[in-house]
Amino acid sequence: MNELELGWWGVLIAVIGGAIRISTPYLFVSLGETLTEKSGRVNLGLEGTLVMGAMSGFAVAYLTGSPWLGVVAAGIAGSSLGLLHAAVCNLPRVNDIAVGIALFLFGTGLAMFLGKPFIAPRGPRLPSLELGSWSAYPSVRAALEINALFIVGLILAPVLYWGLRHTRWGLVLRTVGDSADAAHALGYSIERVRTLATMAGGFLAGVGGSFLSLYYPGNWNEGLSSGQGLMAVALVIFARWNPLSCFWVSLLFGGAGALGPALQSVGIAQGYYLFNAAPYVLTLIILTWSSSTRHRLIGAPSELTINR
C-alpha cells in the first residue's frame, strides 16, 4: 500500500505518533518541575539537567550496553545538578531563577565537555511496545510504536497526583510550598524539603534527557535538545501544577512540535520553521490568557518567586 494514499490522514497519524514520541521528554521535565515548584522553588535550569541526563545516559548505556542503566545514570546526574541548585538557593538572599539560568549554562557546557568522546557512535536503544503491528501502513506502525519511557511517565503522572494529594510526603511538600512559616512552625526543615524536591525534579528531568539520547533521536550530539528543558517552567504553569494535566499538556506540546515535520511529509514545507515555534507561541498565548495582575495563577504554590 502506498503512503501517499493516506493524504491528510497521514498528517494526523504522524502528529499523533509524533505527539507520543516528542512528548516524552516534556512529560518528565514537567513532572519534575512540578515537584520542585510544589516546594516553593523554581528550577529554570532543567535544560542543563536534561542535556546532562542525555549525555550521561548515553555514555553509561554505551559503556555498559544496558539502556536502563543509562536511564538510572541520567537520573543520578540530574539529581546531582538538582542538589547543586538547591544548595546554592538554600543560602539566604540568592535568587532561585538566576541560579537556574546559571545552571542551564553550566549544565549544557558540562555535558558538551564531558560528552565529547561519545559523539558519533550509536548506542543501545530503549525498548518499545509495537501496538501498531496489525496495520499494513508503515506510518501507522511507526506512530503506534510506544516507547517504554512514555509508559513509565504514563504511570508516574497519576502516581504523583495521588501522592501529592493523599500521602504525608505530599502534604509536607505542599505545606512548604504554600506557607514556609506554617511548615517551619510544624517543625519541618524547609531547606531539606526543598532540596529533596529539587533533587527529585532533577532526577526526572535527567531521565527525560536520557530519552533523547537513548530512544529518539537516539544518539548523542551537541544539538540534541531543542529547548525541551527550558519549556518545563511554562509547561507547569500551563498544567497548573497538576501532574495529571502535565501528561495532557505534554501530549499537546508534542503534537504541536510534530506538526511541522508532518506537514512537510505531505509536501507543505512552507513555514516549516514557524511550525517549530508553535509550542513557544502556544505557551505565550496560554500564559497571557490565564495570567492576571489581580490574582495568582490558580493552583500556584504561594511561596513561588515567579508569582510575586
Next chain:
Amino acid sequence: MLSAGPWRTIEAAAISIGAIVVALVVYGIFIALNGIDPIAVYRVLYLGAFGTLFSLEATLTLAAPLMLTALCTAIPARAGLLVIGGEGALVIGGLAAVLAGVSAGGIPRYLGTVLVLLAGALAGGAWIAFAGALRLWRGVNETISTLLLNYIAIALLNHLISGPIRDFGETLKATSWSIPAPFRIGTLPYLNVHWGLAFGIVSCVVLWFVMRRTTFGFAVAVLGGNIRAAQLAGLATARLSLAACIIGGAAAGLAGAIEIVAVHGAASESLVVGFGYGGILIAFLARQNPLAIIPVAILVGGISASGGLLQRRFDMPGAATAVLQGCIFITVLAGNTLYGRWRPSRA
C-alpha cells in the same frame, strides 16, 4: 541601592573577585581531574584573551555585543524585572537592520548606517517592551515570556532566511539579502576592532549616568526597590517599567544591528551564538551596574575568545570555556549571600 558610597563599591568588588577566584579554583580542580594541567590552561587562557594585540582585539570584538546584551538584563533589573531576552532582541534587531538596510538602498552613506542601527534598536526595544507590557497588563512573568520570545525570534530568523528574504546566490548556508556595502562600518583607528566597541562603551557610560544621576534613574531605582513606595510617591510605575524594558531591548537590538553592519552584512544563524545568554551572566556579575559591565564584558569576552586556543593547545572540547563561565556564574550568585555582612556601621 540608593545610598552610594565607597564601602559599597569595595564590598561589591571584593565579593565579585572572591567569587571569580573560587570559580577558578573549582574549575582548576575539574580540569586537573580530566588530566590537564590547570596552571598551563590558565596561562594559555590569559594568552588567548589578553596576551597579544591580536587576542586582545578578538576579545574586544566579542565584548562589544556582550556589553549591549548585558544592558538588556541590567536596565530592566533596576526596575525589578528579570529579563533574559537579550538573545531574541539581538536577533530581532539584526533582522530589522537587514530589512531597513535593504529597503533604503539609495540613501546617503552615513544616513543609511544611522537608519539601519536605529531600526535595530527600535525593533529590539519593541520586542522587550512587548514582554514588559504583558507583565504590566496581564501579569505574565517577564522571565518566562522573554525566554519564550528568544525561541520565537530564532524561529522567525530561520523562517525568513530560509525563504522570504533568502539570498539564493549564497549556497553554503542560509543567509538573508545583504545590506548595501556603503552602509557597513569599519574598524576603530589604531585597533582592529569594529566600531561596535565604541557603541557598547558609550551606551554603558551614558546609561550609568542616566540610571545613577538623573531623576528618571532614581525613579526606576525606587520602583525596583519597592513598588508600593513608588506608587505611593506617585511615580508613573507602568511607564517607568516599560521605559526600562525599551532601553534594555534597544541595547540588545543595537547589538544585533551592529553585528550586521560591522561583521556579517547579512542575517544568518551566525547571529545566534549565545551573546544574549552571555549578557545575562555579565549583568549579574556586574551587579546590574552599567559602568561595571564594561570590564566584566571584556573579561567574559576574553574567556570566550581564548576558547579556540585552548581547544588547539590542550585538545579540550569547545565547551571548556562555557563550563568556566558557568562556574563563575554560580559562585557569583552564591556570593550574593555575603552582601551586608561586614558593613562597618549601619547609620
